[in-house]
Amino acid sequence: MVNYREIIRLKSQDYSNTRVATSTGSSRNTVAEVWQLTQDKDLKWPIPDELTNPDLQAILYLDRACTNGRKLPDFETIHNELAKPSVTLSLLWAEYCEQCRNEQVIPYQHSQFNDKYHAYAASKKATLRIKRKPGELTEVDWAGKTLTVIDEAMGEPVTAYVFVACLPCSLYSYAEAFPDMKSPHWIEAHVHAYRYFNGVTRIVVPDNLKTGVIKNTRTELILNRSYYEMAEYYGTAIIPARPYSPKDKPNAEGTVGVISTWIIAALRNRQFFSFIELNAAIQEKLTEFNKKPFQKKKGSRFSAFEEEEKSFLMPLPAAPYETAVWSTATIQPDYLITAGNCKYSVPYEFIGKKVDVRVTEK
Numbered sequence: 523m524v525n526y527r528e529i530i531r532l533k534s535q536d537y538s539n540t541r542v543a544t545s546t547g548s549s550r551n552t553v554a555e556v557w558q559l560t561q562d563k564d565l566k567w568p569i570p571d572e573l574t575n576p577d578l579q580a581i582l583y584l585d586r587a588c589t590n591g592r593k594l595p596d597f598e599t600i601h602n603e604l605a606k607p608s609v610t611l612s613l614l615w616a617e618y619c620e621q622c623r624n625e626q627v628i629p630y631q632h633s634q635f636n637d638k639y640h641a642y643a644a645s646k647k648a649t650l651r652i653k654r655k656p657g658e659l660t661e662v663d664w665a666g667k668t669l670t671v672i673d674e675a676m677g678e679p680v681t682a683y684v685f686v687a688c689l690p691c692s693l694y695s696y697a698e699a700f701p702d703m704k705s706p707h708w709i710e711a712h713v714h715a716y717r718y719f720n721g722v723t724r725i726v727v728p729d730n731l732k733t734g735v736i737k738n739t740r741t742e743l744i745l746n747r748s749y750y751e752m753a754e755y756y757g758t759a760i761i762p763a764r765p766y767s768p769k770d771k772p773n774a775e776g777t778v779g780v781i782s783t784w785i786i787a788a789l790r791n792r793q794f795f796s797f798i799e800l801n802a803a804i805q806e807k808l809t810e811f812n813k814k815p816f817q818k819k820k821g822s823r824f825s826a827f828e829e830e831e832k833s834f835l836m837p838l839p840a841a842p843y844e845t846a847v848w849s850t851a852t853i854q855p856d857y858l859i860t861a862g863n864c865k866y867s868v869p870y871e872f873i874g875k876k877v878d879v880r881v882t883e884k
Contacts, residue, residue: 524548526556526578527569533557534567556582563598572641581642593618593627595635597642605656605691605830611636656691657834660723660758662712664703664731667782671701671794682800685711686781689723694827697781697808699800705733709752709845717842719827721835722756727763735762747848755843757836784811846882853877 525546532542539550539557546553559582569578580594595618603609615635622629630638665684673680682699685708689695696715700707708731716722728735737744745753745760753760785807794800812823821829851859853872858865861881868877 523575524552524556524579526575526582527573529553529556530560530565530569530578531567533560559583570641572637577638592630593622593625595630595639597639600639601643606834611639655834656831657721657723657836659690659725659727660687660715660719661690661727662687662715663729665697665782665786667786669699669786669789669794669800671699671797671800674795682794682797684781684786684804685715687712687715687719689719689827689831692823692826692831694719694812694823694831695781695808697785697804699797699804701797703731703733705746705748706845706847708733709748709843712752713842713845716756716838719832719835721832721838722758723835724758726753726758726760728760730762735760748846751846752843755839781811784814844882846880849879849881850876851879 525548528546529542529548529552532545533553533556537545539553542548542553543550548556563581565581573581577594581597595614600611600614600618603614604611612632615632618635619629629635663686665686667684669682669684670679671682672678680701682701683703684697684699687696696718698711698714700711712726733746733749735743735745735749743762749760785804788807789800789803792803794803812827813825815822853859853868853875855873857868857870857873859868859877859879860866861879
């Protein structure tokens with residue numbers, strides 16, 4: 523049998539086809555073919571010992587995918603399938619066994635199947651796609667750095683806080699500036715991000731800021747009522763990062779740093795006289811940022827989103843969520859309640875009782 527491991531090892535060290543052929547006892551054409559297939563499959567040296575020469579032959583030549591009477595799984599397909607929601611290695615092993623039964627060949631046991639897949643993933647220097655399902659997560663945060671808007675009426679600077687949302691699977695991102703980080707703007711930012719993504723993920727991972735999360739411990743989670751209502755309206759779940767655990771939302775943390783350079787720093791010397799003007803400039807830079815090619819792989823955030831994640835997002839409701847502010851009030855003897863600058867009457871039976879008040883912009 524061809525010594526695939528040795529060919530890949532020597533070619534990884536930039537030896538010529540002639541020298542590799544002489545060392546391994548293979549023809550130069552075989553060496554060239556094996557090395558080309560290795561690059562096509564994106565395999566990297568060192569290759570784990572679990573992948574033997576028969577295994578490598580089956581990976582490089584799918585038509586030879588039986589080793590020692592057993593059918594080697596199509597690991598590239600498995601790796602791609604793992605990126606889909608709710609797909610696990612156990613499910614794929616069961617499907618692989620069913621395929622082997624239909625083809626009357628012997629499958630690998632579950633443990634061998636897992637070991638060989640992990641070895642394959644390691645040989646590609648790939649991360650197992652278990653926590654980064656398309657359409658599953660949105661990580662959100664405020665950028666640490668700020669911008670400035672000049673108030674035209676007063677001529678004074680107003681601080682602009684930048685909201686950032688990131689989809690971890692594709693790294694597709696959204697950013698928008700607001701005059702404060704209070705609850706109404708926090709929720710409005712989510713609504714605008716969902717509109718930008720044209721869909722909703724199943725989970726939102728925010729930080730533990732008080733405008734969204736009132737209490738987050740191992741045993742208890744209390745969300746801001748308006749924030750919870752917004753999540754319920756869109757059919758998503760809010761799972762905050764653990765306190766002092768930025769690695770629970772590493773993509774948002776990383777994107778905040780990149781956006782601070784690519785957008786915030788890039789606009790540092792420009793003057794803006796309204797948030798509309800500022801956000802138009804942010805959108806322009808954001809488009810450039812999302813379409814900027816990746817450094818270590820093909821494509822961009824935009825292309826990855828369009829090809830891998832967009833179709834897995836949940837659809838938007840017919841109308842966007844209307845931001846609401848909740849408060850409590852005690853009904854006075856005149857059975858009137860104040861909301862903003864207006865007074866509203868309530869049934870007299872509520873006199874002296876506390877009620878919840880929900881106020882929207884409309």
